[in-house]
Amino acid sequence: MxxxxxxxxxxxxxxxxxxxxxxxxxxxxxxxxxxxxxxxxxxxxxxxxxxxxxxxxxxxxxxxxxxxxxxxxxxxxxxxxxxxxxxxxxxxxxxxxxxxxxxxxxxxxxxxxxxxxxxxxxxxxxxxxxxxxxxxxxxxxxxxxxxxxxxxxxxxxxxxxxxxxxxxxxxxxxxxxxxxxxxxxxxxxxxxxDRSLPPLALPSADHQKAPAGTALLLGQYLADLGILSAEEEVALHRQMIEKAKDQGILHCVFKPHPSAGPGAVRSVEAAAQQLGVQLDILESSAPAEVVMQQLQPKLVVSCFSTALMTAKYLFNIDAAAVGTALLLERLSPYENSNRVPVTIVDAVLERNIQAPDQDGTDTPDSRRLQPLVEAVSYCMQADTLAAVRPSAETYLHSIKDAPERRYFKRRRLTKLELPGGLSRADGPRPLAQVGRMGRRAVRKLKSAVAS
The missing domain is CATH 3.40.50 (Rossmann fold)
Known part of the structure; x- marks a missing residue:
């Protein structure tokens, strides 16, 4: 074989x-x-x-x-x-x-x-x-x-x-x-x-080592994928630098996504100059995890990069996400395959929901990551994950009006007849019923005019 x-x-x-x-x-x-x-x-x-x-x-x-x-x-x-x-x-x-x-x-x-x-x-x-x-x-x-x-x-x-x-x-x-x-x-x-690679070559580094108190910014090619506009991606890069500066970090290293175009680099350079933050561009094909080992950053910032989770769980480095709330609203259709990665990063880094292995016995269902991911997955692909519906319903009942509602669209819940959606009485009327109501209103108007 x-x-x-x-x-x-x-x-x-x-x-x-x-x-x-x-x-x-x-x-x-x-x-x-x-x-x-x-x-x-x-x-x-x-x-x-x-x-x-x-x-x-x-x-x-x-x-x-x-x-x-x-x-x-x-x-x-x-x-x-x-x-x-x-x-x-x-x-x-x-x-x-x-x-x-x-x-x-x-x-x-x-x-x-x-x-x-x-x-x-x-x-x-x-x-x-x-x-x-x-x-x-x-x-x-x-x-x-x-x-x-x-x-x-x-x-x-x-x-x-x-x-x-x-x-x-x-x-x-x-x-x-x-x-x-x-x-x-x-x-x-x-x-x-890491041992097989040469030390990072950064213009401002001393003896090829980045200064203490450095933030590693990891780019993603969201504009190229049509998820964000070019202007929104520029704003996202600015938020990355602002997130680092808010923690007192004045030196950042930006690693562009390997598939990103040159515009990403130009936008982050302009933002760093405006904010008064020293910035190095790392043109390296090494995985972000290797860069973390050599750079030893104080903070890793990105949107929903997988490296945020490896920073947090593999290397015990502080990680921060930017733009996840925007993406949760913007990703379209709801079935967009980036939805679960964005949900996980937002839940872990913004909502401080623990990984399943770190859950305590007293953790409420509304604060558990596994049922959240299963519920979002079911809403994305209800036909193929029909067996997951009962657990999705249980989870949606548990969160009621909690902040975790941000991961679900009311229109989607209504379509799937799930908790949190509009009831039939509150929902949109069938087109045929609307047509009948319209014709009835026209007849009443004609009758009123004639009299």
């Missing part, structure tokens, strides 16, 4: 390395092949992650590396969706290019709802399929229905236990085996990666 691990970031490589080191993926004696893809918005102007320092150390757990992106170029992996009649041809091509022979295949893919994961699962039509998820997305529901032919072959979900004890909702409707990776293993893998 050949085990194919499809990855698009260095972080994923390190997460898989941690899973292998921790024996979550025990040694089977089968050949393990790392399959590279590039999901950058503009891959032509970004450095491929496999050319980054430290990649070789993470990839050494695998027998060899192949590159799907170069094979598909100039088409991007996310655009890879072969026609049904071409699947056999693609399987022959990939088996030949990757030297798979006729051996059976076990696929470990990310983002099972989209290509290239779906494409590879369709091409290798008899392969077992496992999903590896390294971020907060694993705690949210499955975004798109998984084709039946793929769902029948789903084996397991491998995820990093970033929020201690929180159970994923991804693929819950298919009941895969859950394989949590201990955060301590991820930290050891990140420390190994």
């Amino acid at each position: 050949k085990e194919l691990f499809v990855v698009s970031t260095l972080y994923q490589c390190v997460s898989l390395a941690a899973a292998i080191d921790d024996a979550v993926l025990p040694e089977t004696g089968q050949e393990r092949i790392l399959v590279l893809t590039n999901n950058a918005m503009i891959p032509e102007v970004t450095v491929p992650f496999h050319e980054s320092p430290g990649f070789a150390e993470a990839a050494c757990r695998f027998d060899r590396v192949v590159d799907l992106s170069s094979l598909l170029w100039p088409r991007r992996p996310g655009q890879f969706s072969p026609r049904e009649q071409d699947l056999d041809l693609w399987q022959k091509l990939l088996r030949s290019e990757w030297e798979l022979g006729s051996d059976p295949v076990h696929l470990f893919v990310e983002s099972i709802q989209v290509d290239p994961a779906i494409a590879l699962a369709r091409i290798f039509a008899s392969a077992r399929v496992s999903v590896h998820s390294d971020g907060l997305m694993s705690y949210g529901p499955t975004r798109n229905p998984v084709p039946l032919a793929v769902a029948q072959r789903l084996d397991s979900l491998l995820y990093v236990d970033l929020v201690p004890g929180l159970r994923p909702q991804l693929l819950r409707e298919h009941q895969p085996n859950l394989l949590p990776v201990d955060p301590a293993s991820l930290r050891r893998a990140m420390e190994e990666l």
